[in-house]
Amino acid sequence: MQVIARRVGLCTALVRPADRGATTLTVGRRHRPPEGAWTVYRDREPCGEVTVLGCTRRRGAGAVLHLAGPLPFDLAAGVELGDDLLPRQRLHGLRHSNASIQIREGVDLALISKRLGHSNPSITARLYAHLLRSTGQAVAETVVRAVPRRVMRPSHPQSTHNDHRSASE
Template structure:
């Protein structure tokens, strides 16, 4: 078995050899959903390295290795991690590194907040969070959307063509048969 920096202790096993509270959530058809996850190249590299380490463990244990579900993160014998032990390791790492003591689930909210701050479209954030409706994401994180409003307005303005060089950068006017009677005032 490979020696890991933060190997999780083995937990109490529940039904079918799974740790308690570690049964996959069913999809609409009653089976566990395997959905793709968008990852950056560095994370993919780290996961590929981990996959090679996991393959070594699988070879070393032979038939005793039991990862029938092809899970990415498992105990050394291939069984699913115990969520309680994962939480305990998380708390130890937070304390060791002097990070704020926050609930583990807060990391999900932080990831969503960082995506919104980076001007990621709310539909994409919703997809990443696996929300059933964009309105759930918008209702939950809508207060953050205003913080990126100015950047969004500037990005939108950048794609509007001007009259060309030397013309003062004025936005072209549209020839409307019945121009609207209202005028927009600049926001300060």
């Protein structure tokens, strides 16, 4: 599971540290063509960007990436290059993410429950109650917008303060 999640947004990871001012990065296996602009991630948190112009293959699966300009910061081995990296997550966590997305998008709770293999929708409702509250609020607001309103107008015009002036003014 981790391999799949990693490959979704990962270009590569550094196998050797790189100092500020370097114009090349030594990386391991590449999951995508390396040419282009890449976000640099330390511990899955973005910390900068580099632009790769090309690469030279190394022995094995590695490569040396050639940068468009000098590296603006020091990088340790293990730093990753990619875009929108998925967080490290267990397979069971993806199950919860799937259910959360379905609830947010308004999929019927009975259908979600069936797809998750719960014996009845009340189990799903109990597990995801925190999400159902916000979804319920959104549904209520949708209904309020859909119900036509009759504009109430007064049956006789109300006088204003200025209408009660005396003739002497």
